[in-house]
Amino acid sequence: MRASQLLLPTVKEDPAGAEAVSHKLMVRAGLVRQLAAGIYVYLPAGWRVMRKIAAIIREEMDAIGCQEMLMPVINPAEIWQQSGRWDAIHEELFRFKDRKGADMALAMTHEEVVTWLAAREVHSYKQLPQTWYHIQTKERDEARPKSGILRTREFTMKDAYSLDVSLEALQESYRKQIGAYDRIYARCGLDVLMVEGDSGMMGGSVSHEYMAYADAGEDEIVSCRECGYAANVELARAGADREAPAAVELEGEILTPGAHTIAAVSAFFGAPEGAFIKALVIMVESGGSGAGARSGGEAATPAMVLLRGDHDLGELKLRKVLGAEFRLATADEVVAAQGVAPGFVGPVPTPLPVYADEELRRGVYVAGANKPDYHLAGVTLAQVPQAVFADLREARSGDACPQCDGELQGARVIEVGNIFQLGTKYSAPMGATFLDEDGKAQDIVMGSYGIGLARVAAAAVEQHHDANGIAWPAAIAPFEVHLVLVRASDETQAALAEELYAELAAEGFDVLFDDRDVSPGIKFKDADLLGCPAQVVVGKRAAEDVVELKERAGGERRDVPHAGLAAALRELLGR
RNA sequence: CGGGACGUGGCGCAGCCUGGUAGCGCACCUGCUUUGGGAGCAGGGGGUCGGCGGUUCGAAUCCGCCCGUCCCGACCA
Numbered sequence: 209m210r211a212s213q214l215l216l217p218t219v220k221e222d223p224a225g226a227e228a229v230s231h232k233l234m235v236r237a238g239l240v241r242q243l244a245a246g247i248y249v250y251l252p253a254g255w256r257v258m259r260k261i262a263a264i265i266r267e268e269m270d271a272i273g274c275q276e277m278l279m280p281v282i283n284p285a286e287i288w289q290q291s292g293r294w295d296a297i298h299e300e301l302f303r304f305k306d307r308k309g310a311d312m313a314l315a316m317t318h319e320e321v322v323t324w325l326a327a328r329e330v331h332s333y334k335q336l337p338q339t340w341y342h343i344q345t346k347e348r349d350e351a352r353p354k355s356g357i358l359r360t361r362e363f364t365m366k367d368a369y370s371l372d373v374s375l376e377a378l379q380e381s382y383r384k385q386i387g388a389y390d391r392i393y394a395r396c397g398l399d400v401l402m403v404e405g406d407s408g409m410m411g412g413s414v415s416h417e418y419m420a421y422a423d424a425g426e427d428e429i430v431s432c433r434e435c436g437y438a439a440n441v442e443l444a445r446a447g448a449d450r451e452a453p454a455a456v457e458l459e460g461e462i463l464t465p466g467a468h469t470i471a472a473v474s475a476f477f478g479a480p481e482g483a484f485i486k487a488l489v490i491m492v493e494s495g496g497s498g499a500g501a502r503s504g505g506e507a508a509t510p511a512m513v514l515l516r517g518d519h520d521l522g523e524l525k526l527r528k529v530l531g532a533e534f535r536l537a538t539a540d541e542v543v544a545a546q547g548v549a550p551g552f553v554g555p556v557p558t559p560l561p562v563y564a565d566e567e568l569r570r571g572v573y574v575a576g577a578n579k580p581d582y583h584l585a586g587v588t589l590a591q592v593p594q595a596v597f598a599d600l601r602e603a604r605s606g607d608a609c610p611q612c613d614g615e616l617q618g619a620r621v622i623e624v625g626n627i628f629q630l631g632t633k634y635s636a637p638m639g640a641t642f643l644d645e646d647g648k649a650q651d652i653v654m655g656s657y658g659i660g661l662a663r664v665a666a667a668a669v670e671q672h673h674d675a676n677g678i679a680w681p682a683a684i685a686p687f688e689v690h691l692v693l694v695r696a697s698d699e700t701q702a703a704l705a706e707e708l709y710a711e712l713a714a715e716g717f718d719v720l721f722d723d724r725d726v727s728p729g730i731k732f733k734d735a736d737l738l739g740c741p742a743q744v745v746v747g748k749r750a751a752e753d754v755v756e757l758k759e760r761a762g763g764e765r766r767d768v769p770h771a772g773l774a775a776a777l778r779e780l781l782g783r
Numbered sequence: 784c785g786g787g788a789c790g791u792g793g794c795g796c797a798g799c800c801u802g803g804u805a806g807c808g809c810a811c812c813u814g815c816u817u818u819g820g821g822a823g824c825a826g827g828g829g830g831u832c833g834g835c836g837g838u839u840c841g842a843a844u845c846c847g848c849c850c851g852u853c854c855c856g857a858c859c860a
Contacts, residue, residue: 220794297860299858300860316860354853727818729819729820729822730820747819
């Protein structure tokens with residue numbers, strides 16, 4: 209490709225409002241342009257990156273026996289109604305009516321279509337296992353698109369779906385996907401970690417997320433260096449603290465005027481926040497269960513959640529314990545339920561159901577006295593007979609590892625893929641069954657496996673860049689070689705550059721030839737911004753048949769004779 | 784959905800408070816000079832100031848409503 213003919217609109221300034229490095233660089237390097245909130249155009253160079261990622265994914269999927277197909281983005285409402293997600297998912301599912309007035313949806317993922325297909329085409333255990341996949345556009349009306357390409361309303365995803373006869377067979381399919389995923393991310397040059405995940409609206413039980421380390425990431429994980437335990441903080445088990453915090457050496461009711469936050473009582477008593485009990489009154493939604501239950505509306509019943517003062521609530525954990533959606537009670541609801549305003553609420557006594565974090569099994573604490581401006585000292589959970597104990601706190605950096613005696617470390621990450629053991633969540637309601645050896649109908653056991661291509665690209669930029677721009681991993685760079693002709697008006701240089709361009713292309717290299725008649729500074733800046741792994745500069749020594757070879761990532765440059773260029777490039781590119 | 788901010792040539796911004804000829808940098812076009820890290824000089828083109836309504840002799844500027852975009856939170860296969 210000649211730069212003189214390529215749409216590669218690089219810009220000097222960061223786009224207004226961009227925060228994430230990948231967002232700034234991908235716009236500046238001329239890879240993407242935003243059309244609307246969370247909706248992007250992939251320009252030629254950006255699309256090349258996406259195609260290279262797609263090619264790697266295809267190779268690895270095909271290598272474990274997956275079959276590529278293509279499923280439609282436009283879906284009839286019916287299949288989403290059958291799976292239950294038409295009602296379970298609210299604003300996030302794009303919906304519209306066709307000209308006949310029939311309800312339609314834009315697919316945000318393809319379990320419904322796969323299950324519909326399986327229901328019609330899979331009849332016998334002899335046809336299983338199968339794994340189907342496609343690389344397709346997904347549509348989600350995100351509440352808050354953000355960070356450039358990281359969280360968008362329209363995006364390209366590889367999603368694969370395994371169909372098996374049993375849970376054991378599913379686990380074998382799952383293991384094969386894990387192998388493929390490890391190879392895909394390694395080939396894309398990403399440093400990732402597989403962590404325990406939440407199955408969220410996908411349903412099912414076991415799931416894992418692939419997380420790429422990046423400060424711009426919106427997820428947080430904790431991991432243990434000793435034993436390798438790793439999980440999303442939303443879900444990570446928190447190990448018991450080695451020692452309980454120092455208790456306040458007082459008993460009974462104590463006047464604490466105006467101290468209605470943990471920070472305030474901590475300051476008032478001059479004791480660490482861990483010496484207090486944080487009592488949250490929540491409203492538990494009735495009827496709703498699991499993901500997507502509508503909040504508000506139907507009757508909600510109050511309950512109390514207890515945490516140590518220095519701990520934060522793991523909302524996902526609580527939702528799982530409750531088996532229902534919940535929200536924090538309003539001030540009025542707190543008064544109605546507990547007889548006192550927020551800030552002085554405590555568990556001794558309370559008529560409400562109580563859910564207490566495991567850490568509170570031991571220790572003596574100060575809690576709200578259920579009386580305005582009073583706290584109660586000397587509280588233990590033995591005084592709260594109805595308390596149900598559970599792991600309710602959000603894990604954080606510095607916590608003890610739940611599996612060994614190591615320590616958990618926190619990190620920000622981008623979720624670049626995930627895998628779920630769905631089981632029969634979709635096959636059962638949608639009637640996707642097969643006949644087993646005994647002629648008995650059984651629900652197909654399913655798994656689903658996703659990778660967001662744009663997130664892989666953005667994560668690669670986050671992990672591989674410097675002050676001058678992107679430094680792409682060779683396998684997913686828009687081009688392998690950026691051939692820079694320093695002076696287009698110099699006949700010797702131009703002739704050599706043309707010759708090299710033809711030669712390298714013939715050798716199978718993916719070359720961008722900067723043949724533009726612009727000043728050298730612009731060319732060098734653009735080359736560093738775009739970030740192709742190898743730069744070949746045809747300049748002053750063209751008359752001697754010598755060019756300069758620069759490795760973008762390390763910045764090393766050396767002169768290479770024409771004859772040795774192809775070999776040097778092969779070495780640099782690792783092929 | 785709650786909180787905050789922004790919207791002015793293609794891009795990044797100033798002007799708005801205190802109403803009175805729409806400005807800067809980059810990009811773009813022409814010419815000449817230049818050519819190894821975003822060149823110089825000269826000339827030039829391009830803007831219903833997000834939209835609608837109001838106040839006023841007069842609105843980019845003040846007021847109201849709406850739309851769009853970004854940030855924090857809620858939410859998030």
